[in-house]
Amino acid sequence: MSPPRDWISEFKADPRRSGIFLDFDGTISDIAPAPGGAGLHPRAAELLPGLARRYPLCVMSGRRAADVASLAGLAHIHYVGVHGMEWMEEEPRIDPEVLPHLPTIERAREELGAALPGLPGVTLEDKLITVSLHFREVPGEEDEALRLAEGLAMRLGLKVRRGRMTVELRPPVDIDKGTVLIRLAAAWRLRRALYAGDDLTDVDAFRGLRYMMKEGGFEGVAVAVLSPEVPIELEAVADLTVDGPDGLLDLLSRL
Ligand SMILES: [Mg+2]
Structure with missing residues (x-):
């Protein structure tokens, strides 16, 4: 283009x-x-x-x-x-479409938090609407962090989003x-x-x-x-x- x-x-x-x-x-x-x-x-x-x-x-x-x-x-x-x-x-202001999914995001946050001690150097970022794992400091943990996030997303019905040295779980909305x-x-x-x-x-x-x-x-x-x-x-x-x-x-x- x-x-x-x-x-x-x-x-x-x-x-x-x-x-x-x-x-x-x-x-x-x-x-x-x-x-x-x-x-x-x-x-x-x-x-x-x-x-x-x-x-x-x-x-x-x-x-x-x-x-x-x-x-x-x-x-x-x-x-x-x-x-x-x-x-x-x-x-x-949170988009009204997102609000019904906040309890599921909270559950994902709890489960990721519980798994974090097994991923040294990976940090959790809680944005209320989404929850992310960051592995910039420990690129070697990328595969494990992705596997964890993807498994959880599938089980809870959330979307997964990749970014630069990060993976995010987000509500299943088209926004x-x-x-x-x-x-x-x-x-x-x-x-x-x-x-x-x-x-x-x-x-x-x-x-x-x-x-x-x-x-x-x-x-x-x-x-x-x-x-x-x-x-x-x-x-x-x-x-x-x-x-x-x-x-x-x-x-x-x-x-
Ligand atoms: Mg940017």
Whole structure:
């Protein structure tokens, strides 16, 4: 795929109908070893407030919405969390479709917690709506962590999602970054949008852009933020690639 030729001029000429959607970790932050350790890239902190004044701007993360909102710490941005399953208003709001599944997620959290002593170095992240195992510190435990998560998902009727050195159990609902992008693009009456991300869950958002383009009257620009760990699936379906968060910020500074 390739982006429309003059997409930067088109964004600048019609900013209210041009959306900017950004993943957080590894996209406008640097990837940190622990889930709590990432921070907004200093250049993003400088650039995004100006962009948010001109363009509808949404940051979409796998983190809790309140977590990503406080890490980014910028106003006038729509924060979406847990891959689309919650978002910030005055308070965080969980998608109503997700609510009936919360007790099952709690059960998964208890069972994973009980199994954790057998997986030294693997950490559990509880996001209420989903529960994840992280094995960045102990890549050798990947197979065992995956086997555990997949077995539990099958038994409890949950979905499994792979990420970079992580596996997540989530409710069996069809909500992802792509479905949320489609909903927001319609609500904001966008004619074009850029989405930038660095991980497998960002492929969903790229798919959302393609869906809007097929519907017609919409241009999408899918940007893969490259790093040594970037999944080939993401790079393969991107319109543009940039070199890390710095490369993305160079691109965004042209808007
Ligand atoms: Mg990311």
